[in-house]
Amino acid sequence: MATPSTSPRPRHFSMIRGFHLADVFTLGNAACGVGGVLLAMAFMRSQSLAQFYWAAALAPAAFIFDVFDGRIARWRQTHSALGRELDSLADVISFGVMPAALAFAAGLDGGWDCVVLAYFVCCGVSRLARYNVTAESLSEGGDKVKYFEGTPIPTSVVLVGVLALAAWQQRLGDAIWGGAWQLGPWLLHPLVLLFALSGTLMVSKTLRIPKL
Template identity: 75%
Template sequence: MPSSARAPKHFSMIRGFHLADFFTLANAACGVAGVFLAMLYLSSREQVHFLAAAAMAPAAFLFDVLDGRIARWRRQHSALGRELDSLADVISFGVAPAALAFAAGMGGLWDWVALIYFVCCGVSRLARFNVTAESLAEGGDKVKYFEGTPIPTSVLLTAILAFAAWQGRIGNALYWGEWQLPGGVLHPLSLLFVLSGSLMISKTFRIPKV
C-alpha cells in the first residue's frame, strides 16, 4: 500500500485534537520544564534556576485556565480533552511542585513520604473528578463545583517556595528547620504538602467552579 494511503492513520490522533487541547499540552510542557529546572538547580545552585522552576507553575495555571475557556467558547468538549487535562495537571501541579520542594531541601525520608502522599492525593483527586464529572455537570457542559480543592491550588505552595528562595531560606536555611524522627528527617514545611493533599481528597466541602 502506498505510504500516502497510510498517512491518515498515522495522523488520526492529531486530527482528533481540538484547539483547547494544545493549550492543555502547553500546560504539561510547563510542568515538565519545571521538573527539569528543579533538577538543573540541584546541579547549578543558581537561584535563577529555582525561581524559573517555580515560575512554571503560574504559567501552567494560565494555560489550564485558557484551555477550559477555549473549550467552552468553541463548544468542543471531549473525553480525550478531559483525560489530557488531568494528565497535564498531574505533572504541572503534582509532580513539579514536589520536585521543587525536593530541590528546596526537603529531601529527608519523611519529606519523601509527605511529597509522595501529596502527589498520590493529586492523582486520586483527578481520577475521582473524571469519573464523577458527568454527574457533577448535571447534564450541562460545565461542572458546577469541585469536591475538595482543585489540584492547581498547589501554585500557592510553589509561591511559598519561590518566596523562600528569594529570601535565601531554602536548603539548610529552610523555614522551621528540621525534625529528627525515627528513621529519618522531616522538614515541617513539607507538612504544607500533606495539608494540601488532604484538602484535595476531602469530600466534606464543595467549591463552586467559576
C-alpha cells in the same frame, strides 16, 4: 485494473484529527510542568537561584494555560474525552509532580519529606481520577461542573509561591523555614506538612468549592 486501497488509516492519523485548539493550550500546560521539573533538577546541580525562580514561574504559567484551555473548549464547544484526559495528565505533571520536585530541590529531602511528597502527588492523581469519573453527574446534565469536591489540584501553585518566597529570603537547604526534626531513622522538615495538608484537602469529599 488496480483498485484503490480500502485499508483503514493508521490510528495515529485519527488521533491527530482529534486534537483541537484547546488541547494545544493543555499541552502548553504540560510543557511548563516538565520545564519546571527539569529546572528543579538543574538547580540541585548548579545552586543557581535564577533556575529555581524560573522553575517556580512556570507554575503560574501552567495555571494560565490550564485556565485558557477550558475557556477555549467552552467557547468553541470542542469538549472531548481526549481533551479531558490530556488535561488531567498535564495537571498531574504541572501541579503535582513539579511542585513536589521543586520542594525536594528546595531542601525538603528527608525520608519523611519524600513520603509526604509522594502522598501529595498520589492525592492529586486520585483527585483528578475522581473528578473525571464524576464530572458528568456533577454537571447535572449541563456542559459545566457546578462545584469541585475537594480543592482543585492547581491550588498547589500557592505552595510553589511559598517555596519561591523562601528562595527570595535565602531560606533553602539547611536554612529552610522550620528547620528539621529527626523522627526515628529519617528527617522531617515541618514545612513539608503544607503539602500533606494540600493533598488531604484535594481528596476531601466533604469540601465543596463552586466552580467559577
